Amino acid sequence: MVSADCLDHPVMPAHRYEQLVQSVVDYAIYMLDPTGHVVSWNAGAQRIKGYRADEVIGQHFSLFFTPQDCADGRPERLLRQALEQGVAQDEGWRVRKDGTQFWALAALDVIRDDQGQIVGLAKVTRDIxxxxxxxxxxxxxxxxxxxxxxxxxxxxxxxxxxxxxxxxxxxxxxxxxxxxxxxxxxxxxxxxxxxxxxxxxxxxxxxxxxxxxxxxKLDVGSVAPADLVTATRGLLEHALPSSVVLEVQLQPDLPLIEVDAGQLQMVLLNLLFNARDAIAEHGRIGLVVDMVELDGDIDGLQGSFVRFKVEDNGEGIPAEVLPRIFEPFFTTKAFGKGTGLGLSQVYGFAKQSRGAICVESEAGRGTCMQLYLPMYQDQAHSPLDR
Ligand SMILES: Nc1ncnc2c1ncn2[C@@H]1O[C@H](COP(=O)(O)OP(=O)(O)OP(=O)(O)O)[C@@H](O)[C@H]1O
Ligand SMILES: [Mg+2]
Incomplete structure (x- = not known):
């Protein structure tokens, strides 16, 4: 066991401490007497506050506070707190010698002599x-x-x-x-x-x-694709000009799908209105609904899906436009004709319903949009959609 006497306790002479404190330039380190008057001043204090030692020693430290803080009694409050509790911390505006202000982070610590008597306070201030x-x-x-x-x-x-x-x-x-x-x-x-x-x-x-x-949450339920198509078709019929033919083809015995029916109807209307808008005069829109098995080729989806295919023989989408069509607010339509939100709704719906939307198009030939939606999980206990 090593006795405490054997340990080496180097004691730094007082003048070394003085040198150390003096050489610090990033912090104002100075001493106050118990009444708040400046007793010592280091290089950092001079750099931050602009006063030389001979200008501030003997002055009350309220000199560094704004007139407003002085009127509010802030310096006295800090001093009182430090004397009573041993320490006080503060953050706020301080005034330099030239009248400019800086935001200070300050700490005030009581210094006691060997008998425990308060001999002064150490003040450390930083310009932050x-x-x-x-x-x-x-x-x-x-x-x-x-x-x-x-x-x-x-x-x-x-x-x-x-x-x-x-x-x-x-x-x-x-x-x-x-x-x-x-x-x-x-x-x-x-x-x-x-x-x-x-x-x-x-x-x-x-x-x-x-x-x-x-x-x-969305109102997700089991939806019969055929019922939904019939309802949508009824709504659409009168919004299509007679020069545009709508051909609907439904695979028999389609399974139920798991989606929000109201949203899906809006999606189909968006796709069908886009197809209608792409047809200048005479044309044809096909709506085909069938069931497909996916093995990861489309957005990594796997399993049984119901596919809604909306095809038109309209103007098609130029290759440079194609990557942007699902962006919200992207439209090639005249001002007041399109908001550019239709396909972003379709995209959002497909993703949220754990499905996908794909597009194939060629300028001058037409467009084919394919929407894949997942089959309702509990088909065994649900009636088939006929
Ligand atoms: N079937 C389509 N044929 C040709 N271009 C299409 C077709 N569908 C979409 N587009 C192109 O994609 C763009 C974006 O379509 P989207 O439905 O998001 O907005 P919009 O139809 O322009 O406006 P909104 O749907 O708000 O009325 C269209 O402006 C058009 O250029
Ligand atoms: Mg649209």
């Missing part, structure tokens, strides 16, 4: 103006980013809503026009039915918006 400014800038950038993200989400939401309502209104207006121009009561009845359905879809949309606002 730069650090504070970068922190403030970072906060400002964060706030801006947050604001921008909020606006973007809001923009997408209102834009998306306007877009879907526009689709519904197209159906309502065209059906109303037809109803007004026909004498056939049965036809009028049919048109009114379409108007009613489109109106109901509008109500569902506002419900969706409300659920979004409350962060509720």
């Amino acid at each position: 103006t730069d650090r504070r400014e970068s922190a403030l800038q970072l906060d400002a950038v964060r706030a801006q980013l947050f604001q921008a993200q909020k606006l973007e989400a809001l923009g997408q939401l209102t834009g998306g809503l306007a877009h879907d309502f526009n689709n519904m209104l197209t159906i309502i207006i065209s059906s109303a026009r037809l109803a007004l121009s026909t004498q056939d009561p049965a036809r009028v009845q049919r048109m009114l039915q379409h108007i009613l359905e489109a109106g109901q879809r509008g109500t569902e949309l506002t419900q969706q918006l409300l659920s979004f606002a409350r962060h509720r």
Whole structure:
């Protein structure tokens, strides 16, 4: 065992400490007497505050505070706290000799003699103006980013809503026009039915918006593809000009799919309206629904999927435009004609439903959009969709 006496305790002479404190230039290190008057001054204090030792020794340390802080009694408060509790810390503006201000991080520690009597206070101050400014800038950038993200989400939401309502209104207006121009009561009845359905879809949309606002999940359920296609076809019929033929082909015995039916209807309408817009005069739109087995070729999907294929023989999509069509707000349509949100909704829906959307197109020849949606898991206990 080594006795304590054998340990070497080097003691630094007082003048060495003085040298050490004096050579520190990044911190103002000085001593105050118990009443708050400056007793010593180092090189850092001179550099940070601008006063020479002979200018400040004997002065009250409130000299370094702003007039406002002095009026509020801040120096006295700090001193009192340090004397009572042994230490006081502070952060705030301080004034240099030339009147300029800096943001200080300061600590005030009581110094006692061997008998425990307070002989003074050690004051260490650091200029952290730069650090504070970068922190403030970072906060400002964060706030801006947050604001921008909020606006973007809001923009997408209102834009998306306007877009879907526009689709519904197209159906309502065209059906109303037809109803007004026909004498056939049965036809009028049919048109009114379409108007009613489109109106109901509008109500569902506002419900969706409300659920979004409350962060509720999509209304996912088992959906019979054939029923959905029939309903969509009914809505679409009067929004297509007579020069455009719609051919629907459904594979028999399609399985149920697991999606939000209202959203899927909007997706199909978006694809079909895009096909309609791509046809300049006469043309054909095909809607084919069948079942396919995927083995990872399409977005890594595997298993049984129901495929909705929307084909048109319209103008097609030029190769340089193709990579951008799913971007929100991307449109090649004239101002006021398209919001560029249709396909971004389709893309978002496909992803959220654990499916995929693929496009094949050639300028001048037409476009084929293929939407893959997963089969409802519990098919055994569900009736087949006939
Ligand atoms: N079937 C299609 N044939 C040719 N181009 C298409 C087809 N579908 C989409 N596009 C191109 O993709 C772009 C983006 O389509 P998207 O549905 O997202 O927006 P939009 O149709 O322009 O506007 P919105 O759907 O909001 O009315 C279209 O502007 C068009 O250039
Ligand atoms: Mg569109």
